[in-house]
Amino acid sequence: MEELNTDVLVIGSGLAGLLSALEAERAGLRVLIVGKFAIGMGTNTSLANGAFTVSNSHFSKEDHLQATLESGKGLNQARRVKAFVEKGPDAIRKLKDYGVPVLEKRMGYIVDRPEGSSQLPGCLLIKPLVERLKDSSVKLLPGLIIFDLVVEEGKALGAFGFLKDGKPCLIQSRAVILSAGGAGAIYRRNDNQRSILGDGYTLALRAGLPVFDLEFVQFYPFVLGEPRLSCFLLYPPIQKK
Numbered sequence: 001m002e003e004l005n006t007d008v009l010v011i012g013s014g015l016a017g018l019l020s021a022l023e024a025e026r027a028g029l030r031v032l033i034v035g036k037f038a039i040g041m042g043t044n045t046s047l048a049n050g051a052f053t054v055s056n057s058h059f060s061k062e063d064h065l066q067a068t069l070e071s072g073k074g075l076n077q078a079r080r081v082k083a084f085v086e087k088g089p090d091a092i093r094k095l096k097d098y099g100v101p102v103l104e105k106r107m108g109y110i111v112d113r114p115e116g117s118s119q120l121p122g123c124l125l126i127k128p129l130v131e132r133l134k135d136s137s138v139k140l141l142p143g144l145i146i147f148d149l150v151v152e153e154g155k156a157l158g159a160f161g162f163l164k165d166g167k168p169c170l171i172q173s174r175a176v177i178l179s180a181g182g183a184g185a186i187y188r189r190n191d192n193q194r195s196i197l198g199d200g201y202t203l204a205l206r207a208g209l210p211v212f213d214l215e216f217v218q219f220y221p222f223v224l225g226e227p228r229l230s231c232f233l234l235y236p237p238i239q240k241k
């Protein structure tokens with residue numbers, strides 16, 4: 001079996017994995033990032049609309065907090081919502097630092113998509129991050145599927161996977177960042193990329209980690225998912241202010 005060694009293994013190359021890998025490298029660590037396809041591709045991030053609700057000059061942190069708690073109908077964990085609201089502006093600054101083109105909008109930011117561009121906003125979001133990774137010391141291992149974590153005395157110290165050619169491999173690491181996404185795939189009808197199955201949650205459960213709030217998945221009403229009607233687009237009503 002092929003064996004690899006690194007300080008930090010990042011499982012998943014969507015937005016969470018790409019940013020984690022860049023930040024871990026910035027901290028001086030040896031990083032290996034893996035994904036099921038080409039790094040950044042086949043991810044939900046690459047499909048996304050690239051709209052972020054974050055406080056800005058028109059939308060205060062207090063308003064963001066209030067709006068999020070209200071849409072959560074009192075079920076949100078206020079502590080987490082507060083942390084999310086607090087950290088939002090920094091996350092946007094970080095994206096800009098890494099070269100992601102973002103524009104301020106009324107209640108947040110959107111990925112700046114040039115008029116007439118055929119690329120999805122999510123692809124425009126990923127491109128500069130992948131370019132940064134390619135210029136860094138981070139090792140990229142595309143086409144690898146992780147099927148189990150190595151856990152010793154409660155610590156994740158690597159993972160087992162299948163390489164592109166189907167051969168098994170063992171990756172030993174001092175730390176593992178699980179950024180495999182995909183909770184929407186718990187539902188039979190969802191708008192995930194087909195390969196994003198939520199298998200990261202299985203890896204976590206098998207490693208003894210607790211998972212929570214998996215039922216809170218947002219479904220954007222984009223298509224009517226009935227047999228023979230799969231192309232009927234649904235748009236939410238536009239509210240005029």
Ligand SMILES: Cc1cc2nc3c(=O)[nH]c(=O)nc-3n(C[C@H](O)[C@H](O)[C@H](O)COP(=O)(O)OP(=O)(O)OC[C@H]3O[C@@H](n4cnc5c(N)ncnc54)[C@H](O)[C@@H]3O)c2cc1C
Nearest residue numbers: 012013014015016035036043044045049050051146180181
């Ligand atoms: C159609 C659509 C539109 C959206 N629009 C927006 C929007 O406008 N704004 C917004 O904030 N959010 C939006 N979202 C949600 C957003 O895209 C996701 O929440 C976000 O991209 C998740 O990022 P991630 O890095 O966690 O996971 P993903 O981008 O899904 O990446 C998961 C990665 O994990 C890898 N992986 C998974 N399992 C394994 C395994 N076993 N072994 C190896 N690798 C594995 C995959 O190959 C992939 O690289 C949208 C989602 C969809 C589907």
